[in-house]
Amino acid sequence: MSDASPVPTLPPSASAKASRLRFAAFWSLPPLLWQLAFFVVPLGFLVAMTFWSVKSFRLTPDATLANWIFILNAGFFRNAYIYTFWLAGLTALLASFVAFPASYAMAFLLKPATRRFLVFMLVVPFFTSYPVRIYSTQIFFSPQGIINAVIEPLGLGPVSVLNSPTGTVVGYLVLTLPLVVLLQTFALGNVPRTLVEAAHNLGCGRLRTILTVIVPSARVGLIVAATFAFVLAFGDYVAPVYLGGSKPPTLSILIADQVKSGNNWPRASVVAVVMIVTLIIVMTAMLALAYGRKGARR
């Protein structure tokens, strides 16, 4: 490509070369050094600290597996792990299914101007305080809250989702649904209209078109959306505390407790590292699922 460039480049002199190098260093080094120092190193430090010990309330550099053995063998950790994984998976699935009809309507039925407006509206929740939104949700569901005030005259019993896994999932949906609708809408918007029309012309019914044409062609985007929902829910702290009542605890609650009250940073680090490894495995698996059979299909 550079051979075809319409602007020939003159051979640079030695001093010009040094100046070019300084120039390149000025732009490339700051972001690299900053993220190395304050992102990579802290995460590396987190891993290293899982091998440290706490001796008479003081952190001591060490090379012990005790923290790993303690956490991995602890019943409360295993329960929390399974519970968190299950709730995050359920949230990804629920959010995907709840979002799909709405995303479908936005991508295929609504006018472009309406769609643009709704897409902008979906960005709004990201810039409202998430803890405040959870607080509001709590109020909605509280025994004297709006939802019960509305449904009780209708003869429907008081709903009690607060301080239960259901409450946590509702909170996870508050967190993930805007993003999932947004990503699904983009994914469905990229499905070639010609494919959809061809399916219709060949006598394919609406539901069959969705299942055999639209979903497979938007598969990558749909899976990416579900993955983001899983990642967000898996790491969230606010919903399980304020809507789930911390019972049973999720992994993020374990981390916060170990750090804030237990002051056992090495054990918290073990939980954090296990979470990161889990997320890497889940993301790799989901990407394999998203791109895996693509070649075989064509």
Next chain:
Amino acid sequence: MNASTSRRALLVLYTALVFVFIFAPIVSTVVFSFNADRFPSLPWGGFSLQWYEAIFADASIQRGLMNSLIVAVATSAIATFLGFAAAYVDYRYRFFGKMAYISIVALPPTVPVVILGVAMLTFEGRIGLSGTLTGITVGHVVLAAPFAMALVRMRLADLDPDIERAAWNLGATPWATITGVVIPFCLPAILASVFLTAAVSFDEFMIAWFVSGVNETLPVRVLAMLQGQVSPRINAIGALVFAVSMTLVVAAQMLLGRSGRRNAKEA
């Protein structure tokens, strides 16, 4: 009404319900921040500004707001510079290990904030930054820089790489080219990223919650208040945060929108 129209109507109604679910907490926050009653329930207790008066009279909330603003301004300046630099490097150069370079800069938002928070706390504890506003800023820059990079990179995709080479061959130094051509071209994206990264920082609560110590930011104050009893003051703070963040986001959106339209005209 045939089957197709009613199905259409049903889908649109369903979409409306999904948006109601998403926006109910936001709307109720704003509505009940003006409610005269202590407990947010129906019917509405009448219009009142007392909760706003209460939060502006609360010294801890004022300090939180001040800390949040300081951190947001510092974060947006540093993150935008780093994001611009990384985007320019990605646009301009090809080198060995570029994928790794881009990954290191762009990956932080994929790590759960609770983990970033612990990592930040333990690391900053070692180097004496934890509990300081500098410590919070450092964490927020890590999280916000990728957003700045994405915004600037999208803008740079529209800049013909030959324009820079032409300027160099006409005798302009790389420095003169970047200040005279690249930065002016990217200005809308740079300003948008200033606002967006400020909003990201202003709303972030998990990293700040771990790192802040006594120097609480506003969202951390909210988190602490949530532990207590029902308080309409949280609604007032929420509405305030909403107003500040949305002002920043709408400003960013307008800047990007304007540059987008100008591009369309040029093309």
